[in-house]
Amino acid sequence: MKLVVSGKGGVGKTTFAGTMAMILAEEGRKVLAVDSDPSMNLHSALGLENPQPISGLKDLIRERTVMEGGVFRLNPRVDDIPDRFSTGRDGLRLIVMGTVERGGEGCICPETAFLKALLRHLALKKDEVLILDTEAGVEHLGRNVAERFDRMLVVCEPSEKAVETANRINTLSQEIGIREVLGVANKISTPAQEEFVRSSLDFELAGTIPFDEAVIEADMTKKPLFTYHGSAALKSIREILHRIMA
Ligand SMILES: Nc1ncnc2c1ncn2[C@@H]1O[C@H](COP(=O)(O)OP(=O)(O)O)[C@@H](O)[C@H]1O
Ligand SMILES: [Mg+2]
Numbered sequence: 001m002k003l004v005v006s007g008k009g010g011v012g013k014t015t016f017a018g019t020m021a022m023i024l025a026e027e028g029r030k031v032l033a034v035d036s037d038p039s040m041n042l043h044s045a046l047g048l049e050n051p052q053p054i055s056g057l058k059d060l061i062r063e064r065t066v067m068e069g070g071v072f073r074l075n076p077r078v079d080d081i082p083d084r085f086s087t088g089r090d091g092l093r094l095i096v097m098g099t100v101e102r103g104g105e106g107c108i109c110p111e112t113a114f115l116k117a118l119l120r121h122l123a124l125k126k127d128e129v130l131i132l133d134t135e136a137g138v139e140h141l142g143r144n145v146a147e148r149f150d151r152m153l154v155v156c157e158p159s160e161k162a163v164e165t166a167n168r169i170n171t172l173s174q175e176i177g178i179r180e181v182l183g184v185a186n187k188i189s190t191p192a193q194e195e196f197v198r199s200s201l202d203f204e205l206a207g208t209i210p211f212d213e214a215v216i217e218a219d220m221t222k223k224p225l226f227t228y229h230g231s232a233a234l235k236s237i238r239e240i241l242h243r244i245m246a
Contacts, residue, residue, distance in 0.1 A: 001129045001130075001150055001151075001245065002123050002129075002130045002132075002148060002149045002150050002151075003017075003020070003129070003130065003131050003132065003149065003150065003151050003152070003153060003244075004132045004134060004138055004141075004149050004151070004152040004153070004178065005017040005020075005131065005132065005133050005134065005152075005153050005155060006134045006136060006137060006138050006152060006153075006154050006155070006169050006173075007136070007154050007155035007156055007162065007165065007166055007169065007184075008136060008156075008157075008161060008162045008165035008166070009135075009136055010157075011155045011156060011157045011162050011186055011187075012155050012157065012186040012187060012209070012215075013037075013133055013134065013155050014037070014041055014042050014044075014045055014133050015045055015215055015218075015219075015225055015233075016153070016155055016184060016186065016209070016237060017033065017042060017045070017131050017132075017133040018033065018042050018044075018045020018046045018133070018224065018225075018226075019045060019224070019225050019226050019233075019234060019237045020131055020237060020241050021033040021045075021046060021092060021129075021131050022045075022046060022047075022092070022224060022226035023226065023237065023238055023241055024129050024131075024241070025091045025092035026226075028091070029091065029128075029129050030091055030127055030128045030129065031091060031092050031093070031128065031129045031130075031131065032082070032086075032093050032094075032095065032122060032125070032128050032129070032130050032131070033046060033088075033092070033093070033094045033095070033131050033133070034094075034095045034096075034097065034119070034122065034130065034131070034132045034133070035050075035094065035095070035096045035097060035133050036097040036115075036132060036133065036134050036135065037133060037134060037135040038098070038099040038135060039135075040053065040096050040098070042094065042096070042133045043087070043094055043096070044219075044222055044224070045224055045225065045226075046088075046092065046094055046224060047223065047224040047226075047227070048087045048088055048092075048094050049087050050087065050094070050096055051085050051086050051087040051094060051095065051096055052085050052096075053096045053097065053098025053099070054081065054085055054095065054096065054097050054098055054114070054115060054118065055097060055098030055099055055100050055111045055115065056098050057085070058111075061076075061110050061111055061114045062110055064076035064077050064078075064114065065110040065113050065114050066110055072110065072113055073113075074113060074117070075117060076113070076114055076117050078114070078117050078118045078121045079121060081095075081118055081121075082095060082122065095118075095122070097115050097118075100112055100115060116141070116142060116144075116145055119132075119141070119145045119148075120144065120145055120148065123145070123148035123149065124148070132149070136165065136169070137165075137168070137169050137172060137173075138152065138169065138172070138173055138176070138178065139172040139173075139175075139176060141176065142176065143176045143177045146173065146176040146177045146178045147176075147177040147178075147179075149178050149179070150179055150180065151178075151179065151180045151181075151182060151244060152169075152173050152178045152180070152181045152182070153182055153183075153184050153206060153244070154166045154169055154170060154181060154182070154183050154184065154201075154203075155183075155184045155186050156183055156184065156185055156186065156197050156201065157185075157186050157187045157197075158185070158187065158188060158193035158194075158196050158197055160200075163196075163197065163200040163201060166183060166201055167200075167201065167202045170201075170202055170203050171202075181203050182203065182204055182205070182206035182244065183197070183198075183201045183203055183204065183205045183206065184205070184206055184207060184208075184209065184240060185197040185198065185205055185207070185208040185209065186208075186209045187209070187210075187211045188208050188209065188210055188211060189210070189211045194208050206240050206243060206244055207236060207239060207240035207243060208236065209233050209236040209237060209240070210232045210233060210236060212231055212232050212233035214228040214230070214231035214232070214233060214234070215231070215233050218231075225237075
């Protein structure tokens with residue numbers, strides 16, 4: 001199972017992605033969490049240290065991507081990267097992509113080519129659940145990466161801006177070949193808020209996560225939400241996860 005989590009900034013993507021990863025790992029799955037947001041904070045939802053970001057491996061990337069005469073190799077060697085540049089424990093590992101300058105349309109820089117090759121490689125591992133936490137949209141992934149993801153979960157809070165972004169991400173994702181898009185309504189305090197999100201999205205909801213003080217507390221104390229056993233948000237994330245894995 002390969003899952004991408006996207007949505008507008010601040011809607012709860014990282015909390016959701018990291019908590020799903022911890023639940024799956026606890027249930028005995030092999031989980032690989034990949035942080036592709038330049039702010040690199042997925043580690044806190046997992047209770048892990050950040051590994052060295054891949055985009056910072058300038059020499060290694062150039063060595064493997066740029067051939068003589070300045071030609072790019074589109075299939076650079078990446079198979080040793082997950083073991084060398086990840087943190088975690090048995091069953092739960094974290095890889096951090098880091099910051100890549102996104103040049104204009106059609107620009108290929110070595111870092112982008114390398115990260116795409118790495119994501120393609122990671123998405124091929126059959127026995128692992130891959131959870132990709134993104135900055136916002138996923139259009140930069142490109143078709144040959146996107147097609148390898150089974151599902152995208154678009155997190156959305158009850159606000160017009162979040163809904164607009166979610167619908168735009170849905171359209172772009174279908175264009176690049178992500179197979180199934182499902183919404184997750186987060187920070188919901190009333191039935192009317194849930195209804196607003198449900199009726200405004202152009203695609204189906206996988207579930208709803210309540211607004212929960214425990215999420216804020218977890219953030220302030222730098223502890224994973226997963227450790228807040230009584231949390232209503234944690235309970236909802238578990239339910240959503242089981243629904244989408246079924
Ligand atoms: N269900 C929730 N209830 C209360 N606060 C939430 C909830 N989900 C997320 N938050 C808060 O919203 C902020 C953004 O969450 P985060 O997961 O970092 O979002 P994103 O990755 O989309 O930017 C954080 O301060 C987090 O504590
Ligand atoms: Mg985030």
